[in-house]
Amino acid sequence: MNKHLGAGALLTTLIASAAPAAEIGVAMSNFDDTFLTVLREAMTDLDAGDDGIELSFEDATLDIGRQLSQVENFIAKGVDAIIIHPVDQTATTQMTKLVSGAGIPLVYVNRPPIEPSLPEKVVFVASNELDSGRLEAEGICDLLGGEGKTLLLMGDLAYEAARVRSQDVRDVFATPECSGIEIIDEQPGTWMRTSGMDITTNWLSAGYDFDAIISNNDEMALGAIQAMKAAGVAVGTGEDDIKVAGIDATQDALAAMAAGDLAVTVFQDAAGQGVGAVEAAKALIAGEEVPVENWIPFELVTPANMDKYVATN
Template identity: 50%
Template sequence: MKKTLLAAGLTALMGTTAMADGIGVSMALFDDNFLTVLRNGIQSQADSAGLKVQIEDAQNDVAKQLDQINNFIASGVDAIIVNPVDTSATQAMSDAAAAANIPLVYVNRQPINVDTLPDNQAFVASNEVESGTLETIQLCDNWAAEGKTEVNVYVMQGELSNQAAVQRTQDIHDVMGDGRCKVKINIIDEQTANWSRDQAQTLMTNWLSTGAAFDGVIANNDEMAIGAIQAMKAAGIDMATVQVGGVDATQDALAAMQAGELDVTVFQNAAAQGGGALDAATKLAKGEAVDQKVYVPFELVTPANVADYASKN
Protein backbone atom coordinates (compact mmCIF):
# COMPACT_ATOMS: atom_id res chain seq x y z
CA MET A 1 0.00 0.00 0.00
CA LYS A 2 1.20 3.48 -0.72
CA LYS A 3 1.83 5.94 2.06
CA THR A 4 -0.67 8.70 2.62
CA LEU A 5 0.42 12.10 1.35
CA LEU A 6 -0.38 14.69 4.00
CA ALA A 7 -2.91 17.44 3.23
CA ALA A 8 -1.85 18.95 -0.06
CA GLY A 9 0.28 22.02 0.28
CA LEU A 10 0.40 21.78 4.07
CA THR A 11 3.29 19.38 4.56
CA ALA A 12 6.35 21.26 5.73
CA LEU A 13 9.11 21.29 3.13
CA MET A 14 11.58 23.32 5.12
CA GLY A 15 13.80 20.37 5.91
CA THR A 16 13.99 19.06 2.37
CA THR A 17 17.42 18.99 0.81
CA ALA A 18 17.57 20.76 -2.55
CA MET A 19 18.10 18.29 -5.37
CA ALA A 20 20.88 18.67 -7.89
CA ASP A 21 18.89 19.23 -11.05
CA GLY A 22 15.65 20.54 -9.59
CA ILE A 23 12.07 20.11 -10.70
CA GLY A 24 10.67 21.09 -14.09
CA VAL A 25 7.18 22.59 -14.14
CA SER A 26 5.04 23.02 -17.26
CA MET A 27 1.99 25.24 -16.77
CA ALA A 28 -0.82 25.24 -19.32
CA LEU A 29 -0.97 29.03 -19.37
CA PHE A 30 0.66 31.85 -17.41
CA ASP A 31 -1.98 34.40 -18.42
CA ASP A 32 -4.76 33.06 -16.19
CA ASN A 33 -5.66 34.39 -12.75
CA PHE A 34 -6.22 31.03 -11.06
CA LEU A 35 -3.20 29.35 -12.65
CA THR A 36 -1.06 32.30 -11.60
CA VAL A 37 -1.96 31.61 -7.96
CA LEU A 38 -1.20 27.93 -8.53
CA ARG A 39 2.16 28.72 -10.11
CA ASN A 40 3.03 31.13 -7.31
CA GLY A 41 2.13 28.41 -4.80
CA ILE A 42 4.70 26.11 -6.36
CA GLN A 43 7.35 28.82 -6.52
CA SER A 44 6.84 30.10 -2.98
CA GLN A 45 7.01 26.62 -1.44
CA ALA A 46 10.10 25.85 -3.50
CA ASP A 47 11.74 29.08 -2.33
CA SER A 48 10.92 28.29 1.30
CA ALA A 49 12.35 24.80 0.98
CA GLY A 50 15.46 25.82 -0.94
CA LEU A 51 14.35 23.82 -3.97
CA LYS A 52 15.22 24.68 -7.55
CA VAL A 53 12.25 24.80 -9.92
CA GLN A 54 12.11 25.75 -13.58
CA ILE A 55 8.59 26.87 -14.53
CA GLU A 56 7.64 27.07 -18.21
CA ASP A 57 4.57 28.49 -19.97
CA ALA A 58 3.01 26.07 -22.49
CA GLN A 59 0.86 28.93 -23.83
CA ASN A 60 -2.13 26.59 -24.19
CA ASP A 61 -0.27 24.56 -26.82
CA VAL A 62 -0.23 20.77 -26.37
CA ALA A 63 2.77 20.25 -28.67
CA LYS A 64 4.72 22.97 -26.87
CA GLN A 65 3.95 21.36 -23.53
CA LEU A 66 5.14 17.95 -24.67
CA ASP A 67 8.33 19.57 -25.96
CA GLN A 68 8.86 21.15 -22.55
CA ILE A 69 8.47 17.79 -20.85
CA ASN A 70 10.91 16.16 -23.25
CA ASN A 71 13.37 19.00 -22.64
CA PHE A 72 13.05 18.53 -18.88
CA ILE A 73 13.78 14.82 -19.34
CA ALA A 74 16.79 15.55 -21.56
CA SER A 75 18.19 17.99 -19.00
CA GLY A 76 17.96 15.39 -16.24
CA VAL A 77 15.51 16.99 -13.82
CA ASP A 78 14.69 15.11 -10.64
CA ALA A 79 10.93 15.32 -11.20
CA ILE A 80 8.32 16.99 -13.40
CA ILE A 81 5.08 18.79 -12.50
CA VAL A 82 2.49 19.29 -15.25
CA ASN A 83 -0.64 21.41 -15.38
CA PRO A 84 -2.00 19.89 -18.62
CA VAL A 85 -3.15 21.99 -21.56
CA ASP A 86 -5.36 19.15 -22.79
CA THR A 87 -6.24 16.48 -20.25
CA SER A 88 -6.94 13.97 -23.04
CA ALA A 89 -3.33 14.25 -24.22
CA THR A 90 -1.56 13.20 -21.03
CA GLN A 91 -0.81 9.58 -21.90
CA ALA A 92 2.15 10.62 -24.07
CA MET A 93 3.50 12.75 -21.21
CA SER A 94 3.23 9.88 -18.74
CA ASP A 95 4.86 7.50 -21.20
CA ALA A 96 7.80 9.84 -21.84
CA ALA A 97 8.46 10.38 -18.13
CA ALA A 98 8.04 6.68 -17.33
CA ALA A 99 10.48 5.68 -20.07
CA ALA A 100 13.07 8.00 -18.52
CA ASN A 101 12.18 6.86 -14.99
CA ILE A 102 11.54 10.45 -13.92
CA PRO A 103 8.68 11.06 -11.45
CA LEU A 104 5.78 13.11 -12.79
CA VAL A 105 2.97 14.85 -10.91
CA TYR A 106 -0.13 16.27 -12.60
CA VAL A 107 -1.64 19.25 -10.83
CA ASN A 108 -5.13 20.79 -10.92
CA ARG A 109 -6.32 19.19 -14.17
CA GLN A 110 -7.10 15.48 -14.11
CA PRO A 111 -5.18 13.45 -16.72
CA ILE A 112 -7.15 11.03 -18.86
CA ASN A 113 -4.92 8.20 -17.61
CA VAL A 114 -5.37 9.04 -13.91
CA ASP A 115 -6.43 5.48 -13.05
CA THR A 116 -3.44 3.87 -14.77
CA LEU A 117 -0.58 6.11 -13.69
CA PRO A 118 2.81 4.43 -13.15
CA ASP A 119 3.96 4.01 -9.55
CA ASN A 120 6.14 7.12 -9.67
CA GLN A 121 3.38 9.42 -10.94
CA ALA A 122 0.57 11.19 -9.06
CA PHE A 123 -2.28 13.67 -9.36
CA VAL A 124 -2.95 16.59 -6.98
CA ALA A 125 -6.10 18.66 -7.36
CA SER A 126 -9.58 19.20 -6.00
CA ASN A 127 -12.46 16.83 -6.74
CA GLU A 128 -14.45 18.49 -9.50
CA VAL A 129 -17.58 16.58 -8.52
CA GLU A 130 -17.74 19.01 -5.59
CA SER A 131 -17.17 22.24 -7.52
CA GLY A 132 -20.13 22.56 -9.87
CA THR A 133 -22.31 20.77 -7.34
CA LEU A 134 -21.71 23.29 -4.56
CA GLU A 135 -22.17 26.17 -7.02
CA THR A 136 -25.42 24.88 -8.51
CA ILE A 137 -27.08 23.86 -5.23
CA GLN A 138 -26.39 27.30 -3.74
CA LEU A 139 -27.83 29.06 -6.80
CA CYS A 140 -30.90 26.82 -6.53
CA ASP A 141 -31.27 27.79 -2.87
CA ASN A 142 -30.94 31.47 -3.79
CA TRP A 143 -33.68 31.22 -6.40
CA ALA A 144 -35.90 29.31 -3.99
CA ALA A 145 -35.34 32.02 -1.36
CA GLU A 146 -36.60 34.54 -3.90
CA GLY A 147 -39.79 32.53 -4.16
CA LYS A 148 -39.09 31.14 -7.62
CA THR A 149 -40.13 27.62 -8.59
CA GLU A 150 -38.78 27.63 -12.15
CA VAL A 151 -35.86 29.52 -13.70
CA ASN A 152 -34.27 29.98 -17.12
CA VAL A 153 -30.48 30.03 -17.16
CA TYR A 154 -27.42 30.16 -19.39
CA VAL A 155 -24.48 27.82 -18.80
CA MET A 156 -20.92 28.85 -19.67
CA GLN A 157 -18.46 26.01 -20.11
CA GLY A 158 -14.68 26.00 -19.87
CA GLU A 159 -12.45 24.42 -22.51
CA LEU A 160 -14.21 21.30 -23.70
CA SER A 161 -10.89 19.41 -23.85
CA ASN A 162 -10.52 19.96 -20.11
CA GLN A 163 -11.84 17.43 -17.62
CA ALA A 164 -12.79 20.15 -15.14
CA ALA A 165 -15.08 21.84 -17.64
CA VAL A 166 -16.77 18.56 -18.54
CA GLN A 167 -17.24 17.57 -14.89
CA ARG A 168 -18.45 20.96 -13.68
CA THR A 169 -21.05 21.03 -16.44
CA GLN A 170 -22.08 17.48 -15.58
CA ASP A 171 -22.43 18.58 -11.95
CA ILE A 172 -25.02 21.15 -13.03
CA HIS A 173 -27.06 18.54 -14.87
CA ASP A 174 -26.75 16.08 -12.00
CA VAL A 175 -28.12 18.59 -9.49
CA MET A 176 -30.92 19.46 -11.90
CA GLY A 177 -31.93 15.83 -12.25
CA ASP A 178 -31.54 14.26 -8.82
CA GLY A 179 -33.85 16.38 -6.70
CA ARG A 180 -31.22 18.46 -4.91
CA CYS A 181 -32.40 21.65 -6.65
CA LYS A 182 -35.48 23.20 -5.09
CA VAL A 183 -36.47 24.90 -8.34
CA LYS A 184 -36.84 23.67 -11.89
CA ILE A 185 -33.93 24.81 -14.08
CA ASN A 186 -34.41 25.29 -17.80
CA ILE A 187 -31.14 25.76 -19.70
CA ILE A 188 -31.69 28.25 -22.52
CA ASP A 189 -28.25 27.67 -24.00
CA GLU A 190 -24.97 26.03 -23.02
CA GLN A 191 -21.74 27.06 -24.77
CA THR A 192 -18.03 27.24 -24.13
CA ALA A 193 -16.20 30.49 -23.45
CA ASN A 194 -12.89 28.61 -22.89
CA TRP A 195 -12.35 29.87 -19.32
CA SER A 196 -11.92 33.39 -20.78
CA ARG A 197 -13.40 36.63 -19.43
CA ASP A 198 -13.29 38.28 -22.86
CA GLN A 199 -14.89 35.33 -24.63
CA ALA A 200 -17.57 35.14 -21.94
CA GLN A 201 -18.37 38.82 -22.34
CA THR A 202 -18.81 38.31 -26.08
CA LEU A 203 -20.92 35.18 -25.58
CA MET A 204 -23.15 36.90 -23.02
CA THR A 205 -23.58 39.89 -25.31
CA ASN A 206 -24.74 37.53 -28.05
CA TRP A 207 -27.18 35.84 -25.72
CA LEU A 208 -28.56 39.18 -24.57
CA SER A 209 -29.15 40.20 -28.17
CA THR A 210 -31.77 37.44 -28.47
CA GLY A 211 -33.95 39.17 -25.92
CA ALA A 212 -34.72 35.91 -24.07
CA ALA A 213 -35.81 36.31 -20.46
CA PHE A 214 -33.39 34.65 -18.03
CA ASP A 215 -32.79 34.36 -14.31
CA GLY A 216 -29.06 33.75 -14.16
CA VAL A 217 -25.77 32.38 -15.43
CA ILE A 218 -23.97 29.28 -14.18
CA ALA A 219 -20.32 29.51 -15.23
CA ASN A 220 -17.60 26.86 -14.93
CA ASN A 221 -15.19 29.45 -13.54
CA ASP A 222 -15.02 32.98 -12.16
CA GLU A 223 -13.37 34.54 -15.19
CA MET A 224 -16.34 33.61 -17.36
CA ALA A 225 -18.79 34.69 -14.66
CA ILE A 226 -17.09 38.10 -14.54
CA GLY A 227 -17.21 38.38 -18.33
CA ALA A 228 -20.94 37.65 -18.23
CA ILE A 229 -21.41 40.27 -15.52
CA GLN A 230 -19.54 42.87 -17.57
CA ALA A 231 -21.82 42.22 -20.54
CA MET A 232 -24.94 42.43 -18.41
CA LYS A 233 -23.84 45.67 -16.79
CA ALA A 234 -23.05 47.15 -20.20
CA ALA A 235 -26.59 46.24 -21.25
CA GLY A 236 -28.02 48.03 -18.23
CA ILE A 237 -29.21 44.92 -16.40
CA ASP A 238 -29.69 45.31 -12.64
CA MET A 239 -27.44 42.62 -11.16
CA ALA A 240 -29.83 42.27 -8.23
CA THR A 241 -32.36 40.71 -10.63
CA VAL A 242 -30.15 37.79 -11.72
CA GLN A 243 -28.06 35.12 -10.02
CA VAL A 244 -24.50 34.51 -11.25
CA GLY A 245 -22.20 31.73 -10.10
CA GLY A 246 -18.59 30.78 -10.78
CA VAL A 247 -15.78 28.62 -9.41
CA ASP A 248 -12.29 29.44 -8.03
CA ALA A 249 -12.87 32.38 -5.65
CA THR A 250 -10.21 34.50 -7.34
CA GLN A 251 -9.53 37.97 -5.97
CA ASP A 252 -11.46 39.56 -8.84
CA ALA A 253 -14.40 37.27 -8.12
CA LEU A 254 -14.39 38.12 -4.43
CA ALA A 255 -14.37 41.82 -5.33
CA ALA A 256 -17.33 41.25 -7.66
CA MET A 257 -19.16 39.46 -4.88
CA GLN A 258 -18.50 42.26 -2.42
CA ALA A 259 -19.85 44.68 -5.04
CA GLY A 260 -23.09 42.71 -5.16
CA GLU A 261 -22.52 41.38 -8.68
CA LEU A 262 -21.41 37.75 -8.18
CA ASP A 263 -23.68 35.61 -6.02
CA VAL A 264 -21.79 32.32 -5.64
CA THR A 265 -18.27 31.03 -6.12
CA VAL A 266 -16.35 28.02 -4.86
CA PHE A 267 -12.89 28.36 -3.34
CA GLN A 268 -10.32 26.10 -4.93
CA ASN A 269 -7.10 26.29 -2.97
CA ALA A 270 -4.63 26.89 -5.79
CA ALA A 271 -1.70 27.54 -3.46
CA ALA A 272 -2.35 24.28 -1.59
CA GLN A 273 -2.57 22.36 -4.86
CA GLY A 274 0.71 23.86 -6.01
CA GLY A 275 2.41 23.12 -2.71
CA GLY A 276 0.97 19.62 -2.65
CA ALA A 277 2.24 18.91 -6.16
CA LEU A 278 5.72 20.08 -5.19
CA ASP A 279 5.60 17.97 -2.04
CA ALA A 280 4.58 14.87 -4.03
CA ALA A 281 7.24 15.48 -6.69
CA THR A 282 9.91 15.92 -4.02
CA LYS A 283 8.96 12.70 -2.24
CA LEU A 284 8.78 10.68 -5.45
CA ALA A 285 12.20 11.99 -6.49
CA LYS A 286 13.57 10.71 -3.17
CA GLY A 287 12.01 7.30 -3.77
CA GLU A 288 9.22 7.73 -1.24
CA ALA A 289 5.69 6.48 -1.93
CA VAL A 290 2.73 8.85 -2.08
CA ASP A 291 -0.97 8.51 -2.75
CA GLN A 292 -1.62 8.73 -6.47
CA LYS A 293 -4.72 10.89 -6.00
CA VAL A 294 -4.64 13.76 -3.52
CA TYR A 295 -7.69 16.00 -3.22
CA VAL A 296 -7.85 19.44 -1.62
CA PRO A 297 -11.50 20.13 -0.65
CA PHE A 298 -13.54 22.82 -2.40
CA GLU A 299 -15.27 25.40 -0.16
CA LEU A 300 -18.49 27.30 -0.89
CA VAL A 301 -18.20 31.10 -0.88
CA THR A 302 -21.22 33.39 -0.62
CA PRO A 303 -21.72 37.02 0.44
CA ALA A 304 -22.17 35.71 3.99
CA ASN A 305 -18.58 34.43 4.27
CA VAL A 306 -16.74 36.24 1.47
CA ALA A 307 -14.64 38.27 3.91
CA ASP A 308 -13.07 35.04 5.20
CA TYR A 309 -11.53 34.37 1.78
CA ALA A 310 -10.15 37.82 0.99
CA SER A 311 -6.61 36.82 2.00
CA LYS A 312 -6.59 33.19 0.88
CA ASN A 313 -5.64 33.66 -2.79
Protein backbone atom coordinates in the same frame (compact mmCIF):
# COMPACT_ATOMS: atom_id res chain seq x y z
CA MET B 1 -5.45 1.21 -4.28
CA ASN B 2 -6.60 4.84 -4.58
CA LYS B 3 -6.03 7.02 -1.57
CA HIS B 4 -7.47 10.44 -0.84
CA LEU B 5 -5.82 13.24 1.14
CA GLY B 6 -7.03 16.75 1.91
CA ALA B 7 -4.66 19.72 1.69
CA GLY B 8 -3.69 19.65 5.38
CA ALA B 9 -3.12 15.90 5.52
CA LEU B 10 -1.14 15.94 2.28
CA LEU B 11 1.23 18.68 3.42
CA THR B 12 1.64 17.24 6.92
CA THR B 13 2.60 13.90 5.44
CA LEU B 14 4.95 15.21 2.80
CA ILE B 15 6.77 17.90 4.81
CA ALA B 16 7.73 15.33 7.44
CA SER B 17 11.11 14.73 5.84
CA ALA B 18 13.15 17.13 3.75
CA ALA B 19 14.02 16.21 0.18
CA PRO B 20 17.60 16.52 -1.01
CA ALA B 21 18.69 19.48 -3.14
CA ALA B 22 17.14 19.01 -6.57
CA GLU B 23 15.76 20.67 -9.69
CA ILE B 24 12.09 20.34 -10.56
CA GLY B 25 10.87 21.20 -14.06
CA VAL B 26 7.39 22.74 -14.14
CA ALA B 27 5.53 22.60 -17.47
CA MET B 28 2.53 24.96 -17.30
CA SER B 29 -0.20 25.05 -19.92
CA ASN B 30 -0.52 28.82 -19.77
CA PHE B 31 0.91 31.71 -17.74
CA ASP B 32 -1.86 34.10 -18.84
CA ASP B 33 -4.56 32.81 -16.47
CA THR B 34 -5.60 34.25 -13.09
CA PHE B 35 -6.06 30.93 -11.31
CA LEU B 36 -2.85 29.43 -12.70
CA THR B 37 -0.92 32.56 -11.73
CA VAL B 38 -1.90 31.99 -8.10
CA LEU B 39 -0.93 28.33 -8.39
CA ARG B 40 2.44 29.19 -9.96
CA GLU B 41 3.19 31.93 -7.44
CA ALA B 42 2.58 29.49 -4.58
CA MET B 43 5.21 27.21 -6.13
CA THR B 44 7.57 30.16 -6.55
CA ASP B 45 7.20 31.10 -2.88
CA LEU B 46 8.35 27.59 -1.94
CA ASP B 47 11.22 27.91 -4.42
CA ALA B 48 12.41 30.95 -2.49
CA GLY B 49 13.00 28.79 0.57
CA ASP B 50 16.36 27.45 1.74
CA ASP B 51 15.77 23.73 1.15
CA GLY B 52 17.90 23.62 -2.00
CA ILE B 53 14.98 22.98 -4.37
CA GLU B 54 15.10 24.88 -7.65
CA LEU B 55 12.04 25.20 -9.90
CA SER B 56 12.32 25.80 -13.66
CA PHE B 57 9.08 27.02 -15.29
CA GLU B 58 7.99 26.72 -18.92
CA ASP B 59 4.88 28.24 -20.53
CA ALA B 60 3.25 26.13 -23.27
CA THR B 61 0.94 29.02 -24.29
CA LEU B 62 -1.86 26.44 -24.72
CA ASP B 63 0.12 24.57 -27.38
CA ILE B 64 0.16 20.77 -26.90
CA GLY B 65 3.18 20.27 -29.16
CA ARG B 66 5.11 22.99 -27.35
CA GLN B 67 4.38 21.39 -23.99
CA LEU B 68 5.53 17.96 -25.18
CA SER B 69 8.75 19.54 -26.41
CA GLN B 70 9.25 21.30 -23.07
CA VAL B 71 8.77 18.02 -21.20
CA GLU B 72 11.29 16.33 -23.50
CA ASN B 73 13.75 19.15 -22.78
CA PHE B 74 13.32 18.67 -19.03
CA ILE B 75 14.05 14.96 -19.48
CA ALA B 76 17.14 15.68 -21.58
CA LYS B 77 18.31 18.16 -18.97
CA GLY B 78 18.09 15.45 -16.30
CA VAL B 79 15.82 17.22 -13.82
CA ASP B 80 15.01 15.32 -10.65
CA ALA B 81 11.22 15.58 -11.02
CA ILE B 82 8.65 17.11 -13.36
CA ILE B 83 5.35 18.83 -12.55
CA ILE B 84 2.84 19.22 -15.40
CA HIS B 85 -0.31 21.26 -15.74
CA PRO B 86 -1.40 19.69 -19.05
CA VAL B 87 -2.63 21.79 -21.95
CA ASP B 88 -4.88 18.89 -22.92
CA GLN B 89 -5.57 15.88 -20.73
CA THR B 90 -5.74 13.66 -23.81
CA ALA B 91 -1.97 14.17 -24.15
CA THR B 92 -1.13 12.91 -20.66
CA THR B 93 -0.69 9.29 -21.78
CA GLN B 94 2.22 10.27 -24.01
CA MET B 95 3.78 12.55 -21.39
CA THR B 96 3.44 9.93 -18.67
CA LYS B 97 5.16 7.38 -20.90
CA LEU B 98 8.02 9.77 -21.71
CA VAL B 99 8.69 10.87 -18.13
CA SER B 100 8.14 7.50 -16.47
CA GLY B 101 10.29 5.81 -19.12
CA ALA B 102 13.12 8.15 -18.16
CA GLY B 103 12.77 7.14 -14.51
CA ILE B 104 11.83 10.66 -13.41
CA PRO B 105 9.09 11.25 -10.79
CA LEU B 106 6.04 13.00 -12.26
CA VAL B 107 3.32 15.06 -10.61
CA TYR B 108 0.27 16.30 -12.48
CA VAL B 109 -1.33 19.37 -10.95
CA ASN B 110 -4.91 20.71 -11.21
CA ARG B 111 -5.80 18.56 -14.24
CA PRO B 112 -5.51 14.83 -13.47
CA PRO B 113 -4.22 12.52 -16.21
CA ILE B 114 -6.73 10.46 -18.18
CA GLU B 115 -5.03 7.11 -17.62
CA PRO B 116 -7.10 4.72 -15.42
CA SER B 117 -3.91 3.58 -13.70
CA LEU B 118 -0.53 5.27 -13.38
CA PRO B 119 3.03 3.89 -13.21
CA GLU B 120 5.11 4.03 -10.07
CA LYS B 121 6.19 7.54 -9.04
CA VAL B 122 3.42 9.23 -11.05
CA VAL B 123 0.79 11.04 -8.94
CA PHE B 124 -1.54 14.01 -9.15
CA VAL B 125 -2.67 16.88 -6.92
CA ALA B 126 -6.05 18.37 -7.85
CA SER B 127 -9.59 19.13 -6.74
CA ASN B 128 -12.41 16.70 -7.50
CA GLU B 129 -14.53 18.27 -10.26
CA LEU B 130 -17.55 16.24 -9.19
CA ASP B 131 -17.91 18.74 -6.34
CA SER B 132 -17.29 22.04 -8.14
CA GLY B 133 -20.31 22.36 -10.41
CA ARG B 134 -22.52 20.68 -7.81
CA LEU B 135 -21.69 23.31 -5.20
CA GLU B 136 -22.33 26.33 -7.46
CA ALA B 137 -25.55 24.81 -8.81
CA GLU B 138 -26.82 24.13 -5.29
CA GLY B 139 -25.98 27.72 -4.37
CA ILE B 140 -28.01 29.06 -7.30
CA CYS B 141 -30.86 26.64 -6.61
CA ASP B 142 -31.06 27.97 -3.07
CA LEU B 143 -31.11 31.60 -4.26
CA LEU B 144 -33.84 30.86 -6.83
CA GLY B 145 -35.92 28.80 -4.43
CA GLY B 146 -35.72 25.83 -6.77
CA GLU B 147 -37.46 27.57 -9.68
CA GLY B 148 -36.33 29.72 -12.60
CA LYS B 149 -34.53 29.89 -15.92
CA THR B 150 -30.78 29.74 -16.22
CA LEU B 151 -28.06 29.98 -18.85
CA LEU B 152 -24.92 27.84 -18.69
CA LEU B 153 -21.50 29.22 -19.63
CA MET B 154 -19.31 26.19 -20.27
CA GLY B 155 -15.54 26.21 -20.57
CA ASP B 156 -13.64 24.69 -23.48
CA LEU B 157 -15.24 21.25 -23.89
CA ALA B 158 -11.87 19.75 -24.84
CA TYR B 159 -11.19 19.83 -21.10
CA GLU B 160 -12.67 17.37 -18.65
CA ALA B 161 -13.30 20.16 -16.11
CA ALA B 162 -15.74 21.87 -18.48
CA ARG B 163 -17.60 18.67 -19.23
CA VAL B 164 -17.81 17.51 -15.62
CA ARG B 165 -18.72 20.92 -14.16
CA SER B 166 -21.48 21.33 -16.74
CA GLN B 167 -22.88 17.87 -16.07
CA ASP B 168 -22.75 18.57 -12.32
CA VAL B 169 -25.07 21.53 -12.88
CA ARG B 170 -27.50 19.48 -14.99
CA ASP B 171 -27.52 16.73 -12.35
CA VAL B 172 -28.35 19.16 -9.54
CA PHE B 173 -31.21 20.67 -11.55
CA ALA B 174 -32.59 17.17 -12.08
CA THR B 175 -33.03 16.62 -8.33
CA PRO B 176 -36.49 17.06 -6.77
CA GLU B 177 -35.41 20.15 -4.83
CA CYS B 178 -34.16 21.96 -7.95
CA SER B 179 -36.20 20.41 -10.77
CA GLY B 180 -38.12 23.67 -11.24
CA ILE B 181 -34.97 25.24 -12.71
CA GLU B 182 -34.59 25.04 -16.49
CA ILE B 183 -31.38 25.54 -18.46
CA ILE B 184 -32.66 27.41 -21.51
CA ASP B 185 -29.31 27.55 -23.32
CA GLU B 186 -25.71 26.53 -22.84
CA GLN B 187 -22.68 27.69 -24.79
CA PRO B 188 -18.98 26.69 -24.67
CA GLY B 189 -16.41 29.41 -24.10
CA THR B 190 -12.64 29.63 -23.73
CA TRP B 191 -12.46 30.16 -19.94
CA MET B 192 -11.58 33.82 -20.63
CA ARG B 193 -13.46 36.94 -19.44
CA THR B 194 -13.90 38.19 -23.00
CA SER B 195 -15.57 34.89 -23.92
CA GLY B 196 -18.11 35.22 -21.12
CA MET B 197 -18.81 38.80 -22.15
CA ASP B 198 -19.32 37.95 -25.83
CA ILE B 199 -21.61 34.97 -25.19
CA THR B 200 -23.72 36.92 -22.69
CA THR B 201 -23.99 39.86 -25.07
CA ASN B 202 -25.34 37.44 -27.69
CA TRP B 203 -27.85 36.04 -25.20
CA LEU B 204 -29.06 39.53 -24.36
CA SER B 205 -29.31 40.43 -28.04
CA ALA B 206 -31.36 37.27 -28.63
CA GLY B 207 -33.86 38.45 -26.01
CA TYR B 208 -33.51 35.53 -23.57
CA ASP B 209 -35.55 35.86 -20.36
CA PHE B 210 -33.51 34.33 -17.53
CA ASP B 211 -32.91 34.46 -13.78
CA ALA B 212 -29.29 33.30 -13.49
CA ILE B 213 -26.08 32.58 -15.36
CA ILE B 214 -23.94 29.69 -14.17
CA SER B 215 -20.36 29.71 -15.38
CA ASN B 216 -17.72 26.97 -15.33
CA ASN B 217 -15.21 29.51 -13.96
CA ASP B 218 -14.98 33.00 -12.48
CA GLU B 219 -13.37 34.67 -15.46
CA MET B 220 -16.32 33.94 -17.75
CA ALA B 221 -18.72 34.84 -14.92
CA LEU B 222 -17.04 38.23 -14.60
CA GLY B 223 -17.38 38.73 -18.35
CA ALA B 224 -21.08 37.92 -18.09
CA ILE B 225 -21.48 40.48 -15.32
CA GLN B 226 -19.70 43.13 -17.40
CA ALA B 227 -21.96 42.46 -20.39
CA MET B 228 -25.13 42.70 -18.32
CA LYS B 229 -24.07 45.84 -16.51
CA ALA B 230 -23.17 47.46 -19.82
CA ALA B 231 -26.68 46.62 -21.01
CA GLY B 232 -28.28 48.03 -17.88
CA VAL B 233 -29.30 44.65 -16.47
CA ALA B 234 -29.32 44.40 -12.66
CA VAL B 235 -27.04 41.71 -11.26
CA GLY B 236 -26.56 40.60 -7.67
CA THR B 237 -28.40 38.69 -4.97
CA GLY B 238 -31.57 40.81 -4.75
CA GLU B 239 -34.98 39.36 -5.54
CA ASP B 240 -35.12 40.88 -9.02
CA ASP B 241 -31.39 40.66 -9.78
CA ILE B 242 -29.83 38.21 -12.21
CA LYS B 243 -27.77 35.80 -10.14
CA VAL B 244 -24.31 34.88 -11.45
CA ALA B 245 -22.19 31.95 -10.26
CA GLY B 246 -18.59 31.01 -11.00
CA ILE B 247 -15.84 28.71 -9.80
CA ASP B 248 -12.33 29.42 -8.42
CA ALA B 249 -12.91 32.27 -5.90
CA THR B 250 -10.18 34.38 -7.51
CA GLN B 251 -9.46 37.76 -5.97
CA ASP B 252 -11.25 39.50 -8.86
CA ALA B 253 -14.29 37.31 -8.26
CA LEU B 254 -14.27 38.04 -4.53
CA ALA B 255 -14.04 41.75 -5.29
CA ALA B 256 -17.10 41.38 -7.54
CA MET B 257 -18.88 39.56 -4.73
CA ALA B 258 -17.96 42.31 -2.26
CA ALA B 259 -19.38 44.84 -4.72
CA GLY B 260 -22.66 42.91 -4.74
CA ASP B 261 -22.36 41.65 -8.32
CA LEU B 262 -21.32 37.98 -8.03
CA ALA B 263 -23.76 35.80 -6.10
CA VAL B 264 -21.87 32.51 -5.81
CA THR B 265 -18.40 31.14 -6.42
CA VAL B 266 -16.57 27.98 -5.40
CA PHE B 267 -13.14 28.12 -3.82
CA GLN B 268 -10.58 26.00 -5.60
CA ASP B 269 -7.37 26.17 -3.62
CA ALA B 270 -4.86 27.17 -6.30
CA ALA B 271 -2.14 27.83 -3.75
CA GLY B 272 -2.85 24.53 -1.99
CA GLN B 273 -2.57 22.65 -5.26
CA GLY B 274 0.68 24.39 -6.16
CA VAL B 275 2.26 23.76 -2.78
CA GLY B 276 0.95 20.20 -2.72
CA ALA B 277 2.43 19.47 -6.15
CA VAL B 278 5.89 20.69 -5.16
CA GLU B 279 5.82 18.83 -1.84
CA ALA B 280 4.70 15.65 -3.63
CA ALA B 281 7.58 16.01 -6.11
CA LYS B 282 10.06 16.56 -3.27
CA ALA B 283 8.79 13.48 -1.46
CA LEU B 284 9.06 11.33 -4.60
CA ILE B 285 12.63 12.55 -5.15
CA ALA B 286 13.42 11.55 -1.57
CA GLY B 287 12.09 8.04 -2.24
CA GLU B 288 8.99 8.44 -0.08
CA GLU B 289 5.60 6.92 -0.86
CA VAL B 290 3.01 9.39 -2.10
CA PRO B 291 -0.69 8.56 -2.70
CA VAL B 292 -1.64 8.53 -6.37
CA GLU B 293 -4.70 10.73 -5.78
CA ASN B 294 -4.27 13.85 -3.66
CA TRP B 295 -7.55 15.79 -3.50
CA ILE B 296 -7.73 19.42 -2.35
CA PRO B 297 -11.41 20.07 -1.43
CA PHE B 298 -13.67 22.62 -3.14
CA GLU B 299 -15.66 24.99 -0.86
CA LEU B 300 -18.82 27.01 -1.53
CA VAL B 301 -18.32 30.79 -1.22
CA THR B 302 -21.19 33.27 -0.76
CA PRO B 303 -21.39 36.84 0.55
CA ALA B 304 -22.04 35.35 4.00
CA ASN B 305 -18.63 33.65 4.26
CA MET B 306 -16.49 35.40 1.62
CA ASP B 307 -14.31 37.19 4.20
CA LYS B 308 -12.67 33.85 4.97
CA TYR B 309 -11.30 33.66 1.43
CA VAL B 310 -10.22 37.21 0.64
CA ALA B 311 -6.60 36.70 1.65
CA THR B 312 -6.54 32.95 0.94
CA ASN B 313 -6.37 32.75 -2.84
